Amino acid sequence: MTEKMGSYDFDASIAALSSPEELPEDVFDSDLRVVSASVAAGLVAAQGEVRRELFGALRNKRLIGRVYRAFIDMTHETRQKMASIVLNPLCTHSVFPFTMEAISSLGDSPQTSINSLAAVLAKVLGEVDEEVTANVAFALLQGTMARGRREGNAADYWDFLVQHHPEILKRAASSVNGIVDGHSDSGASALTFIGAMYAPREAGFAFPPAPMPTFLWVSLLSTAVRIMTHERQEIRDMV
Incomplete structure (x- = not known):
C-alpha cells in the first residue's frame, strides 16, 4: 500500500487483521480502528487507483471474517460501528461475492x-x-438469501426468516420508504433484500413461489x- 492511502499503520493493521494468529482484544480494537478510519477517509477521497488499492487491501478472507464477527457482536457498540465502516x-457489487464467500467459510449455519x-x-x-450498519445488515441478508436460492434450500433460509424474524420485512419496508425523504442510506440494500x-428468480435461482405479505x-x-409524484426530479428519476 502506498503512502497516498494513508500511513504505514494502515498496512500493519491490515496485516494483523489478515493474520491467522489470535489477536488480543486491545490489539484487535486498535487495528480495526486504524483500518476503519482509513476506509472512511479513503472512500471520501477515493478516485480510480486509490479506490482499487483500498479494495485490494481489504480483500482477505481472514480479515473479512474477523470484521464480520465484530459486526455481529452485540456487546461492543464501538467495535460494531467500526466493523460497519x-x-x-x-458489500458493493464488484467485491460482494468474495465478501459472502469469506463469511460463508466461517461455517455458521443459515x-x-x-x-x-x-x-x-x-x-x-x-x-x-446507524444507517451504515443497517445497510450492511440488509446487504448481508440479501447475500444469505441468494445463497439459499443457489442451494435450493428454502427451509433453512426463507422459511426460517419468515417464521422467526418477520419483523425484518417490516424494517425493510420502512427503510425503502425512507428513500423518498432522503434519510435512508439502507433503503437500496433493503429493497434488494426484498427482491x-x-x-x-434471483440470479437464475428461485425459491418456491410464495405470496408477498x-x-x-x-x-x-x-x-x-410517492417517488413518481415527488416534487424533486432526482427522486422521480429513481423509478
Whole structure:
C-alpha cells in the first residue's frame, strides 16, 4: 500500500487483521480502528487507483471474517460501528461475492447468520447515525438469501426468516420508504433484500413461489407512488 492511502499503520493493521494468529482484544480494537478510519477517509477521497488499492487491501478472507464477527457482536457498540465502516464498501457489487464467500467459510449455519443479522437490525434500524450498519445488515441478508436460492434450500433460509424474524420485512419496508425523504442510506440494500426474498428468480435461482405479505406490497406500492409524484426530479428519476 502506498503512502497516498494513508500511513504505514494502515498496512500493519491490515496485516494483523489478515493474520491467522489470535489477536488480543486491545490489539484487535486498535487495528480495526486504524483500518476503519482509513476506509472512511479513503472512500471520501477515493478516485480510480486509490479506490482499487483500498479494495485490494481489504480483500482477505481472514480479515473479512474477523470484521464480520465484530459486526455481529452485540456487546461492543464501538467495535460494531467500526466493523460497519469496513464492511460497507465490501458489500458493493464488484467485491460482494468474495465478501459472502469469506463469511460463508466461517461455517455458521443459515439460522445462526439470520439470527445474528436480525439482532443487529433490531438494535440499529431507525437510528439516523446507524444507517451504515443497517445497510450492511440488509446487504448481508440479501447475500444469505441468494445463497439459499443457489442451494435450493428454502427451509433453512426463507422459511426460517419468515417464521422467526418477520419483523425484518417490516424494517425493510420502512427503510425503502425512507428513500423518498432522503434519510435512508439502507433503503437500496433493503429493497434488494426484498427482491432476494420474493423475486420469482434471483440470479437464475428461485425459491418456491410464495405470496408477498399484504403489508409489504402495499408499503412498496405506496413508496413507488410517492417517488413518481415527488416534487424533486432526482427522486422521480429513481423509478
